[in-house]
Amino acid sequence: MVELDEPLSLLEELFDRDDPPAKQDKPNCFLLSLRLQNFKRFHDLVFKFSSSPKVIAGRNGFGKTQLLWAIMVYLRAYNARVEKNSTWHSNGERYLPLTSLFGDPYFEQQDGTVYKSLITSARDTATLTGTFGPKSWPTEIQVQLRATSTEVRHDDGQVHQKIRFAFVQPFYQWGLYSKEVQGSSKHLLTTGEQHLRTRLKDLKSKYKLRTGADVAEILQERLSAVFGIRYAVRIASIVVYVQEELPDGTMGAELEIGACSSSLQKVMALYVLFFLLAFSTAADAAPSGEIPSPASSPDVSEESKGLPDPAAWKSPSTQRILLVDELEALLYETAAARLFDMLASDCEAHGVQLVITSNSNGVVQKVHQSDLLLLGPNGPMSNGGTFYNELCQITSTVRPILVVDGETDVKFIRQFAPRLVEKFTIVPSGSAGTDGSWNHRIAFARALHLAGFKPPIFLKDSEMMASSSRLDNLQRAYLADFAGAAAGVYFTRLPCIESYLYLHLLLASPANAEKVLKEKLSPMLALEESRDYFVEIYKQHSSKLRPSLSNESVQEYATRLWNDRLQALRNAKDHDFGFWRGLVCLLKGHALYKTSRMKQVKSLDPRVQALLDETVDEVLKCAMA
Structure with missing residues (x-):
């Protein structure tokens, strides 16, 4: 059995998120926890609901709605123990049909059919055990009946009151009055x-x-x-x-x-x-x-x-719980965020426990970590709200994870490095920048570790270190920062993916390349800001290799390196592949090429593709190690 609510992790220490203040745990009348045994995809887990609102988030297929089902099935069975509940306990009936509660053909009863709709394994029952204050109350779901649950009675001599709860589907529409259901439900x-x-x-x-x-x-x-x-x-x-x-x-x-x-x-x-x-x-x-x-x-x-x-x-003995499945369904992101704020405020003011499922990043980012239950492929992921978008893209704990700089890098890899697509789940890091983004990456790697995933491999833009002979040493230096939370760190052989595309265009049309060199690239190289950018990025990365060097020494070396490389390009007699590669490595690729034009490139020049394949081979070798 796994208990959720782990202590403060390194994730929150490393990446300080501007969270709203944490709420205090609610009174004993609230549903504090629910244990699911053999229920759908949950083998044996305890989920805690001591805070309100509670937001259950995660990728489709990870069990958000199933957990909401479990809460409703449990609450309905719990209410059956109330002796004066004539509506639900008439004629001494032990079974509670669920069709009217969910309004879904999935829950229609099929007499005489053995159907394991709510059962995980071949065992006969699934058990749900909820906690109100110090007491826990179990209920069982029978495998023989597709859409019913049965109450396991425990006579403790106490008088129980039924729990009032409401459930809202994702896509409810009012429909026609002629189709309204009258009567028992x-x-x-x-x-x-x-x-x-x-x-x-x-x-x-x-x-x-x-x-x-x-x-x-x-x-x-x-x-x-x-x-x-x-x-x-x-x-x-x-x-x-x-x-x-x-x-x-x-x-x-x-x-x-x-x-x-x-x-x-x-x-x-x-x-x-x-x-x-x-x-x-x-x-x-x-x-x-x-x-x-x-x-x-x-x-x-x-x-x-x-x-x-x-x-x-x-x-104090009367509990109200509002359950909403996919709050943001049918709503724009801004409307969903306003609805969540207002609903949370109304529920807080009037003692209603609010539990919702949501895929909305706007909703997830509004709640404190303690109010968020983020589900992954293996169950809950502790303290994952900071990396909600990234974690929701991971669908398997078996495939290794490759973390790249952004969505554009993902598209580039899918188009020009299919071998990585076959091997890895590719996830954008969601953070721009250079040195400042490393804390983000370290925190993300440790979030994956806490969630039970394999250590990821990071593929990072090398920027101005692209042509450095020390690139391999730099990769090892950055990997040391992850302290075992990452399997490898690799840098591109060109400054960024835009540089690969731009180099391809220069090689594809030599005559046009000479014109571009004269009218655009040479003036860019002459700008002081191009030199300053090269020097600044080189300084940031070089501090990893030789931290003992003074800032002035590194700046002097980087400036001299820029001048030497620029002079070598100006003295070059042949504008061959080496010339164009060296030129691209001196300029910021993001300023050269608009990635919106990427779809116009069907395949890379063989020499550029070979350069990319060097990095692909290194990453694949690391994954197989």
Whole structure:
């Protein structure tokens, strides 16, 4: 069994991320942890949810939605232990159908069919064990029934209250009223089954009774905040109507919610469930089980934005959990970020535990490391939020990892170094710059190490060290910084990938190359800023080889080296391959070539390809070592 919540790692010491302040652990009424045994892709893991909001992130296929399923299956089974729960425990039924909760054909019950939809291995059951405070409660999922769970009872003599939870699907749409589901599943706060219209009347009456106001006002406030556009919302019985403000300040046509944009329909559904969750639990927590009259109700504070004061309605034994799958689905990145901020604030203010799954970098970067659960191919990756984009591109723990400077380098390798593509998972480091980016790379290598991946190999632009005879020594010097967290560090034989492409163009048309030399390259070489760039980069790298040398000595040597190489080019009689290579090594490749033109190059000049293959062979040799 693996426990998640490791101590502060070297990753955070090396790469200081500007995190929001960490939140304190929540009260005992929160779901603090859930242990998954034999459930889907999770063999035996404990996931901790002591902070809220909890964001479950990771690449598609790594189990985000499966973990959300596990929480819902567990909570529904947990509620079955409540003795007065006549809806879910009528006729002494031990099995709880899941179809109405998820609204997915995957969970339809098939009598007489042995189907291991929720079971990892050939064993008969999967077990989910949740913790509220000091107590843990297990529930089992039977392999014989595709879409049911069974409750394992433990009589501890305590009186349990059911947990209220709501679930929002990624792509929920309101649809037609004629397709609304009536009846038995109405108690489930879920978009899994189509019944939100039938819940609107309940929500409107409860909100009116509690606050004396119309719930439409708070819904239109939330929609306007998410999308940055003023909306007007009207609820007539079981129908929601929405109007959008036009650019000229007038209101547009009033549309029924099912005719509005998909993103607006989703946010409306989410907040209808949120308010139902808040009001339902307030009623459950009241001593009489009824919502008090407005006369005896607590005052509505300005901060609560229309909701009752949570301190007056919240019971320590009553828990509310909001589960949202792919919060950003159907939304633009900016709208998803605003929705997350607002939803987290609403849940925090009213004691609702929020758990979401997300692939949105904008959402992930908003939460503290302790609030992020980043899943990888082998399970959770500790402290990986800083490198979310990079880690999400790694789909296998078997293939070695090659880390390059950026997305352009990835495209270049895919086009001109297919042998590396066959062997490696290629990941951009996500950091620009030269010396300053090495701390980023070291931290990334250690993040991979903590996540259980093989040590990566780094392929770095050599910049002005491209033609140095000390390049091999430089590679070994940089590798020492990784302290075993990397398998190898290699530099390109030309300053950068743009240099390979530019050298190819010069060799492809000798006549045009001479014209370019006269009109563009010679003037560039004459600029002081070209010399200064060469000297500065050379100084940064040379300090690795001979740190005892003074800065003045290195600068003097680098300046003399620049002048000698420049004079050698000017004295050259033959403009052959060596001449053009030497010239390219003196100039910043990023300033020479626009990589948007890369697709115009079908194949490199054989001499340039041979130069690239030297580096490819070195990297492959390291991978096979």
